[in-house]
Amino acid sequence: MRRDTLTVRARYVVPVEGAPIADACLTIQGPRVGWLGPAADRRHDLDLGNVAILPGFVNAHTHLELSPLADGPDGTGSWPEDEIDWLRRVIAQRRSGSDESLRQAAERNLAATIRSGTTFVADSTTAGMSWPAIAAAPIRAVVFAEVIGLRRERGLHTDAAAWEWLASVRPENQIAACARVGLSPHAPYSTAGWLYHKAVASGLPLSTHLAEMPEELRLLAYHDGPMRRFLEDIGAWDD
Numbered sequence: 001m002r003r004d005t006l007t008v009r010a011r012y013v014v015p016v017e018g019a020p021i022a023d024a025c026l027t028i029q030g031p032r033v034g035w036l037g038p039a040a041d042r043r044h045d046l047d048l049g050n051v052a053i054l055p056g057f058v059n060a061h062t063h064l065e066l067s068p069l070a071d072g073p074d075g076t077g078s079w080p081e082d083e084i085d086w087l088r089r090v091i092a093q094r095r096s097g098s099d100e101s102l103r104q105a106a107e108r109n110l111a112a113t114i115r116s117g118t119t120f121v122a123d124s125t126t127a128g129m130s131w132p133a134i135a136a137a138p139i140r141a142v143v144f145a146e147v148i149g150l151r152r153e154r155g156l157h158t159d160a161a162a163w164e165w166l167a168s169v170r171p172e173n174q175i176a177a178c179a180r181v182g183l184s185p186h187a188p189y190s191t192a193g194w195l196y197h198k199a200v201a202s203g204l205p206l207s208t209h210l211a212e213m214p215e216e217l218r219l220l221a222y223h224d225g226p227m228r229r230f231l232e233d234i235g236a237w238d239d
């Protein structure tokens with residue numbers, strides 16, 4: 001066995017671009033998969049037994065610091081279907097949690113994400129809150145600082161916090177962490193146009209929420225409905 005090559009045997013290897021291969025071997029050469037196929041075709045160094053090997057999962061949209069919501073309102077792990085109700089709980093949690101509790105939540109949720117086989121996340125976070133956990137973890141990522149606010153004062157505040165964090169992460173930090181930084185203007189109903197324009201002008205990777213639920217479509221099309229009442233209730237509505 002060459003030092004940089006390892007061939008493992010498993011009950012299944014799932015190449016994804018083809019059907020799963022039963023009783024299979026996979027050869028790892030340095031950072032890459034060098035070969036995979038039936039176990040009968042190659043000697044193996046290590047037999048992993050009754051497991052399936054498959055590529056790491058990509059989670060293209062996470063909010064790691066919101067993991068305290070994982071247990072659900074009644075501790076059962078289930079959530080109501082009403083997404084406005086869910087949004088109210090998200091806001092309540094964000095407003096009641098300290099920065100430290102949100103950072104700890106990001107760490108816990110990231111650990112669970114990695115345990116589940118995820119090797120890449122695109123995480124939206126408040127002023128880079130999830131960055132320290134992600135940068136220290138064996139996972140690749142794009143970490144988006146969220147900017148939000150229809151009213152100018154709120155927009156200025158979240159924009160300043162986002163850019164303060166962006167300025168603190170040097171290019172060599174990103175290379176070392178296998179992670180990039182970006183900006184996430186939250187959503188068209190929550191974020192002023194100038195914040196979108198500034199994010200685009202930054203040249204950074206961008207992420208935004210576009211009509212995740214029917215209530216948002218109704219708000220964008222007719223300026224009314226449950227989303228409007230929700231935004232009025234939390235003091236975020238701007239005529």
Ligand SMILES: [Zn+2]
Pocket residue numbers: 061062063124209
């Ligand atoms: Zn989201």
